[in-house]
Amino acid sequence: MSYEERRNKLYRWMAEERLSLVMFEYTETRPDPAVRWLTGHPGDGLLFLGFDRQGKSHSLLVPWDINIALIYAQADSLVAYAEFERQPLKALKRALGYFNTPLGSKVEIPPVTPYPLFLNYVEALIDFEVLCRNGGIHQEVETFRAVKDEEEIGIYRTLSDITNELIDALEQHIRSGDLSTEGAVALFIEAECRKRGCEGMGFETLAAGPQRSFGIHPFPAYTGGDFATRGLSILDFGLKYAGYTSDVTLTFVRGPLSRAQERLLTLTERAYRLALAMVGEGIATKTIAAAVDTLFGNAKKSMPHALGHGIGLEAHEAPALRNRADNDWVLKPGMIFTLEPGLYDPAQGGCRLENDILLTEAEVEVLTHARIIRL
Amino acid sequence: MSYEERRNKLYRWMAEERLSLVMFEYTETRPDPAVRWLTGHPGDGLLFLGFDRQGKSHSLLVPWDINIALIYAQADSLVAYAEFERQPLKALKRALGYFNTPLGSKVEIPPVTPYPLFLNYVEALIDFEVLCRNGGIHQEVETFRAVKDEEEIGIYRTLSDITNELIDALEQHIRSGDLSTEGAVALFIEAECRKRGCEGMGFETLAAGPQRSFGIHPFPAYTGGDFATRGLSILDFGLKYAGYTSDVTLTFVRGPLSRAQERLLTLTERAYRLALAMVGEGIATKTIAAAVDTLFGNAKKSMPHALGHGIGLEAHEAPALRNRADNDWVLKPGMIFTLEPGLYDPAQGGCRLENDILLTEAEVEVLTHARIIRL
The missing domain is CATH 3.90.230.10 (Creatinase/methionine aminopeptidase superfamily)
Structure with a gap:
């Protein structure tokens, strides 16, 4: 199955669940291999999957090392993580703008997000429904990967x-x-x-x-x-x-x-x-x-x-x-x-x-x- | 500084902050070296620091591999993590009993605790004040360690x-x-x-x-x-x-x-x-x-x-x-x-x-x- 086919499987699940945007994170403290499984990118970075206003699905990879990503990664768009000072919340905000996500939409972040950081997300994204849960898209990927x-x-x-x-x-x-x-x-x-x-x-x-x-x-x-x-x-x-x-x-x-x-x-x-x-x-x-x-x-x-x-x-x-x-x-x-x-x-x-x-x-x-x- | 002196430094901080019990966790997904810094234990495990009813401080190490802990670790008590099916919440509950922690006391868990897991802690420890925060004991250790x-x-x-x-x-x-x-x-x-x-x-x-x-x-x-x-x-x-x-x-x-x-x-x-x-x-x-x-x-x-x-x-x-x-x-x-x-x-x-x-x-x-x- 190609990376794109794997992502398409997730887009279908997201549509059923009415999720507008989801974030995957592979970083030193929270390394989720879903990023590599969905794009081939072997290094640190964030991956956003979402729908635009026309309902078209799109993947946005935010790699720490853009040069490595250019060689290995397959995603619709690439933006270097340095653009966001390597802060996931900043990248997520930009992604919401990029996808033009409607206010009130469901946005899912990783279930390993620490509680204090979760509070920051909720505060910063007051106009969206922020989901951080077991049983969501991340567990779905885990189940697919099994x-x-x-x-x-x-x-x-x-x-x-x-x-x-x-x-x-x-x-x-x-x-x-x-x-x-x-x-x-x-x-x-x-x-x-x-x-x-x-x-x-x-x-x-x-x-x-x-x-x-x-x-x-x-x-x-x-x-x-x-x-x-x-x-x-x-x-x-x-x-x-x-x-x-x-x-x-x-x-x-x-x-x-x-x-x-x-x-x-x-x-x-x-x-x-x-x-x-x-x-x-x-x-x-x-x-x-x-x-x-x-x-x-x-x-x-x-x-x-x-x-x-x-x-x-x-x-x-x-x-x-x-x-x-x-x-x-x-x-x-x-x-x-x-x-x-x-x-x-x-x-x-x-x-x-x-x-x-x-x-x-x-x-x-x-x-x-x-x-x-x-x- | 000996492991005991390091722990004593923390007990003083805990007393000032009126913390009755704190938990440190070194596991595959949340490896906090505070456990080794405070006990010398080089492997997976949990560490509890707390006060008993008489206000006496005590350290309880819950190592995954008890044989390794017996060689390397210095703590007042040791209980194998297997006793709790390697579930931090179960170990924490036992620690509360072990320390005879008064109801209503402040109990601090790691600030990297995922939000969904934090909800489980709060639900299970309804009679205690569960703290999960930046700026708490874990950050204090990080600052000491710096x-x-x-x-x-x-x-x-x-x-x-x-x-x-x-x-x-x-x-x-x-x-x-x-x-x-x-x-x-x-x-x-x-x-x-x-x-x-x-x-x-x-x-x-x-x-x-x-x-x-x-x-x-x-x-x-x-x-x-x-x-x-x-x-x-x-x-x-x-x-x-x-x-x-x-x-x-x-x-x-x-x-x-x-x-x-x-x-x-x-x-x-x-x-x-x-x-x-x-x-x-x-x-x-x-x-x-x-x-x-x-x-x-x-x-x-x-x-x-x-x-x-x-x-x-x-x-x-x-x-x-x-x-x-x-x-x-x-x-x-x-x-x-x-x-x-x-x-x-x-x-x-x-x-x-x-x-x-x-x-x-x-x-x-x-x-x-x-x-x-x-x-």
Whole structure:
């Protein structure tokens, strides 16, 4: 689907909801990837979608770096953010003039707008109905984004191939002893992914040798310390390709292990297989996450994080896969998400197994080949 | 200053303002480094500071990863965030019970709280006065953090030494031809900083060869392309040490240059010297930024970003150094900030020169030695 087709989908929704103008914001503190999803612009900026007096739809991109936007972005108009001193309220006011939006119209701003800033908007736009809500256009985009289209699935196939190449290369170099520290492993991934066309990492690589693998997210993310020595080592990484992120976790195991360590591994693998077996169209993700929690609970263990999450332009996006009352996500064809059961013990270390799953009309595809690797 | 002394400073402020309980939040979408500044905890979590019925102050940390908190954090009490299903409102309710906060008390939540979430807080805490505002405790912390204490200045001296070692090493390896691509340069920094005890990068390194240096922030941040070939190449990086970030930009220049390129360099260096000469106690940062804008304006150029910014636990923090009506920051001893004039031209490339400056009672110290390097 082209950027324009995505925007057209939103214009239809806006017309139904009688929204005259909506604002999306990708900035340092409020980075909404909807801006890139709707225009291709990979940097900071604001995006306005609206209707003019004749009811004609129009997109206005306000990028921080106009030179980058000129190369990458597709929008009907471009105005540099510097024109508005990088103040969203100033840009929004100009947009209202640009679209000639009738007084009294509905104008929607991001639902992450801080309360004090929201008051400023309301005061400055007294002649308009300012909406700032969950369940509005921004959540609509999130819901659209949770189901990937053909182009996005194509990107994920390429990205998964690259991720899998790196997984195999990592296993080989760790077995041979070429990569023996957390830092060497992390920098290998950094270097190799770019050689294969990636934009970079989806998030900071987490590499934790046996002394540190008990942390869900080790701190620091990686060090010069030993990796894959005796015990359990965790490697969690994601590659970014054409804006999209993969997210996998491998556990490297070197024996002899304690019985407690063997048990962590067995339970994690069992939880992963259970979760994967439950994936299917129409299944509530809460059900899957609850089943895993029950499995761990029966073994007197507990997992201190969610079972998984959607991936896409963000490393964590919809759908959520967690066992929580407010989670009402249901799996649909086109969703791409992680399954990542893990257990952590300060005395024994930790293990986690995470792969990226694509649900299609026909089947459940495990896109990535992360695994527990016994050395 | 110890974490406890920092908290005590806040308790005094809270008592004056009759605040019974305040909440700080460091999460994926709202990462407030106040949590680390006040406890040392380097990961996700919530921090509550409050008074009990006897008026005794107390700190309650709610970390996502309790094992990491047990190692790094100092707080009076710890409760795992998982106990509250990682929902800040649930944790806040429990904190109110824990502190036995009297009904009708003032409770302050982060000013970045989204408006729809703010409504949930107000509804759930109907018996309390919920504050969500600019100018409250969170801004007070930001203002405290803008002036570094002795420990923090000590950290910056070590961090600047490491940064300067890397700058010299980079110059040497780029001159010798050992580092000739954007990726090689960026990965060299990644690897070398950790060898010297850094936690990692303060932000993703930006390395742009002559073809891409016109971007304020090149996209992607670095590639396999040539670096420091004929023309202007920009390298912007920051190291993270004990939580604190340095931030420097070098421009590598290889001739012969066009007259237009020479002019970009001359103007940038002139702007940098002007800005540095104006730094001093009691000076409004807006004045300095305005002088640089005037210098560029007289040469028919314009800088598409701010002149600089404070650095600390965040790569961008207070004070702001920008030419904007709402900037009322004034320089004080203890502030550490960048000066980073730059000019960008799609045809000629870009240049930027950025160093970290410490203002003390006695003098203006240029902590880092970034420079325009002619090859």
